Amino acid sequence: AQTVTRNDDGVVTVGGIDVKTLAEQFGTPGYFLDEADFRARARAWRTAFGADADVFYAGKAFLSRAVVRWLHEEGLNLDVCTGGELTTALAGGMPADRIAFHGNNKSIDEITRAIEAGVGRIVLDSFQEIVRVAHIASSLGKRQRVQIRITVGVEAHTHEFIATAHEDQKFGIPLAGGQAAEAVRRALQLDGLELIGIHSHIGSQIFDMSGFEVAAHRVVGLLKDIRDEHGVELPEIDLGGGLGIAYTSDDDPREPHEIAKALTEIVSRECESARLRTPRISVEPGRAIVGPTAFTLYEVGTIKPLDGLRTYVSVDGGMSDNIRTALYDAEYSVALVSRTSEAEPMLVRVVGKHCESGDIVVRDAFLPADLAPGDLIAVPATGAYCRSMASNYNHALRPPVVAVRDGEARVIVRRETEDDLLRLDVG
Ligand code: LLP
Numbered sequence: 001a002q003t004v005t006r007n008d009d010g011v012v013t014v015g016g017i018d019v020k021t022l023a024e025q026f027g028t029p030g031y032f033l034d035e036a037d038f039r040a041r042a043r044a045w046r047t048a049f050g051a052d053a054d055v056f057y058a059g060k061a062f063l064s065r066a067v068v069r070w071l072h073e074e075g076l077n078l079d080v081c082t083g084g085e086l087t088t089a090l091a092g093g094m095p096a097d098r099i100a101f102h103g104n105n106k107s108i109d110e111i112t113r114a115i116e117a118g119v120g121r122i123v124l125d126s127f128q129e130i131v132r133v134a135h136i137a138s139s140l141g142k143r144q145r146v147q148i149r150i151t152v153g154v155e156a157h158t159h160e161f162i163a164t165a166h167e168d169q170k171f172g173i174p175l176a177g178g179q180a181a182e183a184v185r186r187a188l189q190l191d192g193l194e195l196i197g198i199h200s201h202i203g204s205q206i207f208d209m210s211g212f213e214v215a216a217h218r219v220v221g222l223l224k225d226i227r228d229e230h231g232v233e234l235p236e237i238d239l240g241g242g243l244g245i246a247y248t249s250d251d252d253p254r255e256p257h258e259i260a261k262a263l264t265e266i267v268s269r270e271c272e273s274a275r276l277r278t279p280r281i282s283v284e285p286g287r288a289i290v291g292p293t294a295f296t297l298y299e300v301g302t303i304k305p306l307d308g309l310r311t312y313v314s315v316d317g318g319m320s321d322n323i324r325t326a327l328y329d330a331e332y333s334v335a336l337v338s339r340t341s342e343a344e345p346m347l348v349r350v351v352g353k354h355c356e357s358g359d360i361v362v363r364d365a366f367l368p369a370d371l372a373p374g375d376l377i378a379v380p381a382t383g384a385y386c387r388s389m390a391s392n393y394n395h396a397l398r399p400p401v402v403a404v405r406d407g408e409a410r411v412i413v414r415r416e417t418e419d420d421l422l423r424l425d426v427g
Contacts, residue, residue, distance in 0.1 A: 010340035015404030029317030033294035035405040041289045042074040048260035058286025059085045061384035066412040068092025079284045083110040121145045137192035149199040150180040152218040156203040156211030201240025209262045220270035241284035245291040287384040294383035300375045310347045318352010319359045320396035322386045326358045334362045338376035341368035
C-alpha cells in the first residue's frame with residue numbers, strides 16, 4: 001500500500017510531499033498517484049507470473065501516456081478496448097505487438113487501425129466479429145493473431161461466484177450449447193485469422209480463487225475438445241482480470257505471487273489430466289495494479305449536521321470524479337489529512353457538489369467532530385475506474401492526475417478548464 005506518513009505538523013505526506021503543498025500547487029479535487037507504488041505493483045505482477053506468462057494491464061482502469069511508459073518499462077503488456085485507448089497506448093510508446101484489443105462491438109475503423117498498427121492480438125467477441133476481423137485482415141494482406149472470448153458459465157464478484165444466469169450477458173460466446181466450439185471451427189477456417197487461444201473474464205473485485213478454478217477447468221475442456229476435433233493444441237489461454245483490492249479494512253486481497261501460483265497450478269493440473277501441453281497463460285489485472293496507488297484529495301466546503309441522523313460533509317467534487325459509489329454502492333474510506341485532531345469521531349456521509357441526492361462519495365464514515373470548511377480530506381484507493389469513468393456532469397471540470405515520486409510531483413493528466421468545455425460546444 002501507499003506509505004502514508006504525517007509530518008511534524010500532522011499533515012499527511014505522499015511520495016515525500018505533504019498534501020497541503022499538493023493542494024496549493026495543483027488544486028482540489030485531484031487524484032494523486034504514487035508512481036513508485038504503481039511501478040512496484042506492476043513489477044510484482046510481472047515477476048509473479050515470470051517468463052512463461054504475460055501480464056496485460058487493463059487500460060480501462062486508468063490510462064495515460066505516462067502510465068503506458070511505466071508499463072512498458074516494467075515489462076507489462078496492455079489491454080485496450082477502444083480506438084481511444086489504442087491511440088493512447090501507441091502514443092505512450094507501447095509496442096503494438098504487446099497490445100491486446102478487446103470489446104464487444106469494435107468498429108470497422110477500430111479493427112482496421114488495430115490490424116494496421118500490428119496489435120499482438122484481437123479478442124473476438126461474436127460470430128460477426130470473427131468474419132469481420134478475418135475479412136479486414138485478409139484485405140490488408142495480413143493474418144491477425146486472435147483469441148476467442150468465451151463465457152464459461154461462471155460469474156464471480158467479490159467473495160462468491162454464481163454458476164447460473166451468467167451467460168445472460170453481452171460479452172463473449174457461450175461455451176454452452178456448443179457455440180464456442182462452433183466459433184473455433186469458423187475461426188480455424190478463415191485465412192485472415194491465426195487462432196492463438198481462448199479468453200475468459202469472469203468478473204471484478206474477486207477475492208476467492210474458486211471462480212477461476214471453474215473457469216480454467218472449462219477453458220481447458222474446450223482446448224481438449226479442439227485438440228480432439230481439429231488436431232490442434234491452441235498455445236495460449238487468457239484468464240482475464242478481476243482481482244480484488246482493499247477499499248476498506250474489511251477487504252483482504254491476495255498478493256500477485258499467490259494469484260500467479262494458484263492460476264498456474266490450476267491450469268497445469270487441468271492440462272495434465274486432459275493430456276494437453278500447458279498453454280502460455282495471460283492475465284489482465286487493471287484495478288489490482290492502479291487502484292491502490294492513488295487517492296482523491298478534496299477540500300471540505302460545507303458541513304451540515306442532521307440531528308439524530310448523520311452529518312453531511314460536502315466536498316468540491318463528487319459523482320463526476322467518482323461514480324462508483326452511486327453506480328455500484330462501492331465502499332470507500334476517508335481521512336482528514338491536512339491536520340490531526342483529537343476530537344470525537346462523528347458519523348458522516350461525504351457528498352459532492354452535484355445537483356443530485358445520489359451524489360455520494362463515501363456513504364458512511366467517521367471524521368473528527370471539529371471538521372471545518374477548508375480542511376482537506378482524502379479518499380484512498382481511487383486509482384482505478386475513477387478518473388477513467390469521470391464525467392462532466394453539471395459541467396464539472398474533470399480533475400487532474402498528478403504523479404508523485406521522490407519528493408517531486410508532476411501532472412500527467414491536466415485539469416479540465418472551462419475553455420475545454422466551450423471548445424466542444426460549437427453551436
Ligand atoms: N479484462 C477484461 C476483459 C475486462 O472486461 C476487465 C474489466 C478487466 C480485464 C480488468 O478488470 P479488473 O482487474 O480491473 O477488475 N468499472 C467497474 C469495473 C468494470 C470492469 C470491466 N472489465 C468498476 O468500477 O468496478
